[in-house]
Every structure is written in C-alpha cells, then in structure tokens.
Amino acid sequence: MVYRAEHATHGIAAVKVLKEKLRTDKTAVARFLREATYGTRVTHPNVVRTIEIGEAGPGVHFLAIEWAPGELLEKYAKQHVPLPPEEVGEIIGQIADAVYAVHSAGIIHRDLKPDNIMYDPASKKAKLLDFGIAAQSDQAPEERLTRAGFFVGTLMYVAPEALxxxxVTSAADQYSLATIAYYLFSGCLPYAGKSQREMFSQLLSQPPIPLNSAKKGCSVPLSVESVVMKALSRNPSDRYPDVVSFANALNSGIHTPVPEAAKGSIFSRMKSLIKRGDQS
Known part of the structure; x- marks a missing residue:
C-alpha cells in the first residue's frame, strides 16, 4: 500500500507499507526490506530517492521515498505510443544513466519495465523505482542462478538467459531497457505470443521480431532499429558493453540525419530510371 504523506524534514513523500496479510510472509517481508536497503545504496537524480525505512509497529514495515511528479510510464505510454523518437531517446537516456548508477553500486535491478518508471511529461523527467527483486552483482553465482523454467521479473521484459x-548479469537489465525502447517506438513487444506459455517458448527459442516489422506502419530509421535489435541480442555478449553505451548509440541513431539518397523510395528511384530511359 502506498500513501502520500508529509515527512518532517523532506516534505511530501510516498510511504509504502507492507500489507497486513503479507506481514507474516517471510518472502514478502524479505522483498520489502530488500527494496528499502538497495534503494539507500543508490543516489542519482533519475532514481527515486529513499528517505527513510523503519518499523512503525511489530511487523509494520514502512519505506518513505520521494514523491515523484508525473505518472507511471506504463500509463503514459498506453495513451501515447508510438512516442516521438526524440522523446524515446530522452527517456531511455535518463533511465540508462539511472541503471548505470545501480550497476555501479553492485546491484542488478532485474525488473525494468514501464510500470517501474515514473515519468513527468511536463518536465520530461524520468525516475527509476522498485528494487523489490534486485540482486547483488557480487553474489556467488549459485545464489544468482535460477532453475530453467523459473525466473524473477516480468515475462514481457525479461531477458532470455533469465528463463x-x-x-543473470547487468546485461539482462540492458535487454529489458531495450524492450522498453521497442515498446515506446512501436506500441508492441519484441515477441508476439498470445499467452504466457507461448511467449515463454518464443523467448527461449526464437529471435525477436525486427522493430520495423512490429506492426504495420512502424517505421524508424534503420540506424535506430539496428541499435535496439543489438541490445535485444539473445546472447548477452552480443549486446552493448553497458546500458549507457546502448543509450548513447540509440540517441546517435535518432539524431543522425537520414541521407538524402535513403529518403526516396525504391519506386521513386525506379521511376527516375524509367524516365531517363524514355529520354535516351
């Protein structure tokens, strides 16, 4: 449960309180405390700031975080996708910076998705939140491995290696961020499974759908498509070195002018050739 409250020294805050029915659930309590603890380790303008953590009573754990203006990116995107390329680049750039700070703190987020990003359309400011299923990157490998067929995260945004x-390494967060970019550009996801089982199977065995084939009318520059698809590579080692490298390449593709020769369609070029032939 989340409440809007007035903090004594930090002003308006969002206060998360563990639901009563979950207070005896060891897994739920551990996840809540993990979110609180990891949040205190990351200080970045694009990460929702943790103000205070505590226990208001026996088992009544709470987490006070900054009140970020705007709305969840998921809600905004549903109403506005496909977003203008420049806006996508701005959002991805900010979240990449936030995720890089998370990785620098020795944390893998593991649940990047539009529902875990606050976005203020007025200021174009994006902020990352929710470290509930994050993991330390320096954990022993056996502690970070999950059995095949089991995973943590959200299936639509999870990297294939997690399944x-x-x-799972920081490269999985890059994959999830690229999936967010894909969705913001097209309004679709890289896999078109109609059920969780079908999507699970596709993630394990098939390459993602090329961005410009996501839906009829979807058209981004090939330089942008190639960046997104590289970050969505099934093999983590084929992705960019880190999330910032991905975001920089994406914005470079967005802001690189399309050569004049590439602007005309093949049909217009054929017309030109036919016309020249008629004149000879």
Missing part, C-alpha cells in the same frame, strides 16, 4: 537457468 534458461543461465547466470
């Missing part, structure tokens, strides 16, 4: 029992 197959491989070791």
């Amino acid at each position: 197959s029992g491989q070791l």
Whole structure:
C-alpha cells in the first residue's frame, strides 16, 4: 500500500507499507526490506530517492521515498505510443544513466519495465523505482542462478538467459531497457505470443521480431532499429558493453540525419530510371 504523506524534514513523500496479510510472509517481508536497503545504496537524480525505512509497529514495515511528479510510464505510454523518437531517446537516456548508477553500486535491478518508471511529461523527467527483486552483482553465482523454467521479473521484459537457468548479469537489465525502447517506438513487444506459455517458448527459442516489422506502419530509421535489435541480442555478449553505451548509440541513431539518397523510395528511384530511359 502506498500513501502520500508529509515527512518532517523532506516534505511530501510516498510511504509504502507492507500489507497486513503479507506481514507474516517471510518472502514478502524479505522483498520489502530488500527494496528499502538497495534503494539507500543508490543516489542519482533519475532514481527515486529513499528517505527513510523503519518499523512503525511489530511487523509494520514502512519505506518513505520521494514523491515523484508525473505518472507511471506504463500509463503514459498506453495513451501515447508510438512516442516521438526524440522523446524515446530522452527517456531511455535518463533511465540508462539511472541503471548505470545501480550497476555501479553492485546491484542488478532485474525488473525494468514501464510500470517501474515514473515519468513527468511536463518536465520530461524520468525516475527509476522498485528494487523489490534486485540482486547483488557480487553474489556467488549459485545464489544468482535460477532453475530453467523459473525466473524473477516480468515475462514481457525479461531477458532470455533469465528463463534458461543461465547466470543473470547487468546485461539482462540492458535487454529489458531495450524492450522498453521497442515498446515506446512501436506500441508492441519484441515477441508476439498470445499467452504466457507461448511467449515463454518464443523467448527461449526464437529471435525477436525486427522493430520495423512490429506492426504495420512502424517505421524508424534503420540506424535506430539496428541499435535496439543489438541490445535485444539473445546472447548477452552480443549486446552493448553497458546500458549507457546502448543509450548513447540509440540517441546517435535518432539524431543522425537520414541521407538524402535513403529518403526516396525504391519506386521513386525506379521511376527516375524509367524516365531517363524514355529520354535516351
């Protein structure tokens, strides 16, 4: 449960309180405390700031975080996708900076998705939140491995390696961020499974759908498509070195002018050739 409250020294805050029915659930309590603890380790303008953590009573754990203006990116995107490329680049750039700070603090987020990003359309400011299923990157490999067929995160945004029992690294967060970019550009996801089982199977065995084939009318520059698809590579080692490298390449593609020769369609070029032939 989340409440809007007035903090004595930090002003308006969002206060998360563990639901009563979960207070005896060891897994739920551990996740809540993990979110609180990891949040205190990351200080960045694009990460929702943790103000205070505590226990208001026996088992009544609370977490006070800054009150970020705007709305969840998921809600905004549903109403506005596809977003203008420049806006996508701005959002991805900010969240990449936030995630890089998370990685620098020795944390893998593991649940990047539009529902875990606050976005203020007025200021174009994006902020990352929710470290509930984050993990330390320096944990022993056996502690970070999950059995094949089991995973943590959100299926629509999770990296393939997280489903197959491989070791999940910061590259998995890059994959999730690229999936967010794909969605903001097209309003679709890289896999078109109609059920969780079908999507699970596709993630494990098939390459993602090329961005410009996501839906009829979706058209981004090939330089942008190639960046997104590289970050969505099934093999983590084929992705960019880190999330900032991905965001920089994406914004470079967005802001690189399309050569004049590439602007005309193949049909217009054929017309030109036919016309020249008629004149000879």
